[in-house]
Amino acid sequence: TARNLFLLPGDGIGPEAMGEVRKIIAYMNEAMNAGFVTDEGLVGGCAYDAHGAAISEADMQKALAADAVLFGAVGGPKWDSVPYEVRPEAGLLRLRKDLQLFANLRPAICYPALAAASSLKPELVEGLDILIIRELTGGVYFGEPKEIIDLGNGQKRGIDTQVYDTYEIERIAGVAFEMARTRQNRVCSMEKRNVMKSGVLWNQVVTETHKAKYSDVQLEHMLADAGGMQLVRQPKQFDVIVTDNLFGDMLSDVAAMLTGSLGMLPSASLGAPDGKTGKRKALYEPVHGSAPDIAGKGIANPIAMIASFAMCLRYSFNLVKEADDLEKAIANVLDKGIRTGDIMADGARQVGTVEMGDAILAEFKTL
Amino acid sequence: TARNLFLLPGDGIGPEAMGEVRKIIAYMNEAMNAGFVTDEGLVGGCAYDAHGAAISEADMQKALAADAVLFGAVGGPKWDSVPYEVRPEAGLLRLRKDLQLFANLRPAICYPALAAASSLKPELVEGLDILIIRELTGGVYFGEPKEIIDLGNGQKRGIDTQVYDTYEIERIAGVAFEMARTRQNRVCSMEKRNVMKSGVLWNQVVTETHKAKYSDVQLEHMLADAGGMQLVRQPKQFDVIVTDNLFGDMLSDVAAMLTGSLGMLPSASLGAPDGKTGKRKALYEPVHGSAPDIAGKGIANPIAMIASFAMCLRYSFNLVKEADDLEKAIANVLDKGIRTGDIMADGARQVGTVEMGDAILAEFKTL
Ligand SMILES: CC(C)[C@H](C(=O)O)[C@@H](O)C(=O)O
Numbered sequence: 001t002a003r004n005l006f007l008l009p010g011d012g013i014g015p016e017a018m019g020e021v022r023k024i025i026a027y028m029n030e031a032m033n034a035g036f037v038t039d040e041g042l043v044g045g046c047a048y049d050a051h052g053a054a055i056s057e058a059d060m061q062k063a064l065a066a067d068a069v070l071f072g073a074v075g076g077p078k079w080d081s082v083p084y085e086v087r088p089e090a091g092l093l094r095l096r097k098d099l100q101l102f103a104n105l106r107p108a109i110c111y112p113a114l115a116a117a118s119s120l121k122p123e124l125v126e127g128l129d130i131l132i133i134r135e136l137t138g139g140v141y142f143g144e145p146k147e148i149i150d151l152g153n154g155q156k157r158g159i160d161t162q163v164y165d166t167y168e169i170e171r172i173a174g175v176a177f178e179m180a181r182t183r184q185n186r187v188c189s190m191e192k193r194n195v196m197k198s199g200v201l202w203n204q205v206v207t208e209t210h211k212a213k214y215s216d217v218q219l220e221h222m223l224a225d226a227g228g229m230q231l232v233r234q235p236k237q238f239d240v241i242v243t244d245n246l247f248g249d250m251l252s253d254v255a256a257m258l259t260g261s262l263g264m265l266p267s268a269s270l271g272a273p274d275g276k277t278g279k280r281k282a283l284y285e286p287v288h289g290s291a292p293d294i295a296g297k298g299i300a301n302p303i304a305m306i307a308s309f310a311m312c313l314r315y316s317f318n319l320v321k322e323a324d325d326l327e328k329a330i331a332n333v334l335d336k337g338i339r340t341g342d343i344m345a346d347g348a349r350q351v352g353t354v355e356m357g358d359a360i361l362a363e364f365k366t367l
Numbered sequence: 368t369a370r371n372l373f374l375l376p377g378d379g380i381g382p383e384a385m386g387e388v389r390k391i392i393a394y395m396n397e398a399m400n401a402g403f404v405t406d407e408g409l410v411g412g413c414a415y416d417a418h419g420a421a422i423s424e425a426d427m428q429k430a431l432a433a434d435a436v437l438f439g440a441v442g443g444p445k446w447d448s449v450p451y452e453v454r455p456e457a458g459l460l461r462l463r464k465d466l467q468l469f470a471n472l473r474p475a476i477c478y479p480a481l482a483a484a485s486s487l488k489p490e491l492v493e494g495l496d497i498l499i500i501r502e503l504t505g506g507v508y509f510g511e512p513k514e515i516i517d518l519g520n521g522q523k524r525g526i527d528t529q530v531y532d533t534y535e536i537e538r539i540a541g542v543a544f545e546m547a548r549t550r551q552n553r554v555c556s557m558e559k560r561n562v563m564k565s566g567v568l569w570n571q572v573v574t575e576t577h578k579a580k581y582s583d584v585q586l587e588h589m590l591a592d593a594g595g596m597q598l599v600r601q602p603k604q605f606d607v608i609v610t611d612n613l614f615g616d617m618l619s620d621v622a623a624m625l626t627g628s629l630g631m632l633p634s635a636s637l638g639a640p641d642g643k644t645g646k647r648k649a650l651y652e653p654v655h656g657s658a659p660d661i662a663g664k665g666i667a668n669p670i671a672m673i674a675s676f677a678m679c680l681r682y683s684f685n686l687v688k689e690a691d692d693l694e695k696a697i698a699n700v701l702d703k704g705i706r707t708g709d710i711m712a713d714g715a716r717q718v719g720t721v722e723m724g725d726a727i728l729a730e731f732k733t734l
Pocket residue numbers: 089092093249561562592
């Protein structure tokens with residue numbers, strides 16, 4: 001049976017990075033009979049230019065129908081002043097919400113070949129392997145009211161609402177504990193229970209979920225501000241971190257930067273398993289943005305996008321060996337000293353987007 | 368005329384650290400005729416033990432009447448399960464709110480003698496001098512509704528509300544621009560305008576305030592998640608950062624950790640100048656917490672508390688020379704290789720809380 005992929009390259013360097021994934025898909029179809037069927041749509045600024053919306057209804061339907069969505073990046077100065085409702089990010093947020101992709105998996109790993117590129121001392125990041133599980137469909141991103149009110153007298157009021165229900169916390173905690181079991185079996189939950197009522201509930205529900213179903217996993221609680229500090233101080237203390245949408249946004253970016261491998265980090269956003277088929281809706285995207293300053297120059301690093309496809313192989317299609325091989329291909333190419341400009345180092349060979357994609361594909365073929 | 372200080376040592380290492388400030392106050396009264404009059408109260412866990420509240424009404428009155436409040440630290444495992452309304456932090460939050468201390472100044476400076484203690488590469492933090500201006504009386508910390516609702520079926524809902532009005536953003540932006548003028552004249556404003564309506568308003572009001580009154584200052588806007596990244600990647604790019612209460616909490620902790628001088632960093636929380644007297648209400652506190660694990664052992668680092676008193680001299684009493692001297696005394700003592708355990712280094716001499724306080728006072732006397 002066909003494996004349906006819906007590709008949303010988006011803006012900036014998104015299309016270039018996606019091009020390198022397309023080659024891997026083609027190879028897997030040809031040489032491994034993988035049966036991928038791809039379709040493609042517009043999201044972000046390019047969708048706004050074409051349809052006046054950050055994603056069209058037709059493309060939303062295709063995203064909903066696909067087995068997995070591969071997402072590039074959105075945004076750029078061209079769209080900095082379009083109305084809030086149709087800004088490029090709105091396309092991504094709508095995909096997350098309508099596909100109910102509540103679990104965002106963000107691995108922060110430090111590729112050995114890149115440890116020196118971190119702003120942290122190498123011994124603090126060598127071998128770093130954290131998995132941040134960020135809640136992605138709740139919290140202040142989607143809570144209502146969310147508005148700007150005109151109060152008169154030249155005063156306005158901006159309001160956002162942080163909302164979490166028990167079930168939302170329970171299910172994201174469940175994902176964190178399950179993932180921990182496949183790793184070092186340790187979860188650190190982060191909130192601000194000393195200031196936020198949603199943090200109090202978060203802390204309670206994670207604690208109860210742990211007690212009821214996952215007491216074999218080691219659980220720790222940390223205030224989110226202290227968590228940010230500890231990430232900088234001693235990142236290797238963490239295995240799995242579970243946190244809410246906004247804290248997850250901040251903390252995963254800090255963690256990503258620590259690795260020195262920002263241009264290399266993938267993410268997976270997963271829904272709940274379907275009751276009948278067991279399948280999860282899923283979207284895979286690099287952590288980096290659209291990098292408009294280097295777009296179209298053929299120099300963008302496609303590794304995060306390729307690593308996102310590896311996550312897709314693993315989580316959407318259970319192609320574990322293929323995912324392992326693709327990740328290994330990336331690491332091998334780095335070990336050989338082949339680098340795009342963003343991760344260039346003394347003695348390495350600098351290549352462009354296409355050459356990097358070709359090198360990874362060539363390596364993948366040998367595994 | 369008398370200079371009224373209200374001392375709230377609080378819990379954990381708070382009282383030990385405050386003890387060292389008391390010596391400096393006594394010396395300044397004796398040798399410099401500084402005219403400090405001190406009174407003392409309870410806040411946090413110790414206040415709960417004594418009065419069943421995180422701060423008593425009588426102490427709140429004293430705080431309101433004082434020229435400045437010196438605050439130690441609150442909290443500890445003993446009070447981890449007291450009711451939310453009377454948890455130790457509630458005392459601090461009430462002080463901030465009732466004294467209307469909307470402007471929290473958090474310098475993140477790297478003492479040259481401590482650059483090696485940072486987890487970042489020394490060249491990235493040597494000479495680091497950032498001032499984070501955090502809005503302190505608004506946002507998700509105080510917005511209503513803020514509650515946990517029982518929805519039935521075993522489901523609860525935790526709600527917090529982020530609220531910002533034009534005037535709140537205007538006045539904190541004003542503080543940031545004013546401070547920038549005394550420094551490198553650069554402000555970076557951080558929010559999440561791509562996700563939050565309060566962020567959209569924040570961005571607009573900061574932009575308008577800049578245009579109307581501070582166009583001589585260089586202004587940049589950054590998304591708060593990108594800001595967290597940039598702090599880790601290249602902290603020296605920043606001069607003054609202005610941001611909201613919650614982002615300020617996270618970002619200032621990350622920035623503090625970068626300096627390698629976490630136990631050394633002070634903060635000032637200021638109100639608006641009084642219409643008649645021009646005086647601002649103010650509270651000064653170290654950035655570090657109550658460190659219950661080392662409390663009572665005589666080993667805590669009193670430098671952050673002493674540096675907070677230096678900020679008090681500067682901002683509440685305009686004793687600029689004395690503030691400069693006290694800060695210089697701290698730097699000199701560090702240069703001499705005198706260290707508490709938390710900042711110990713090869714070849715340095717390890718001392719306890721009292722010896723460190725004595726060394727700084729002795730140095731202060733020579734300046
Ligand atoms: C683009 C933006 C809306 C998004 C977010 O805030 O979630 C991004 O920062 C991310 O982390 O995926």
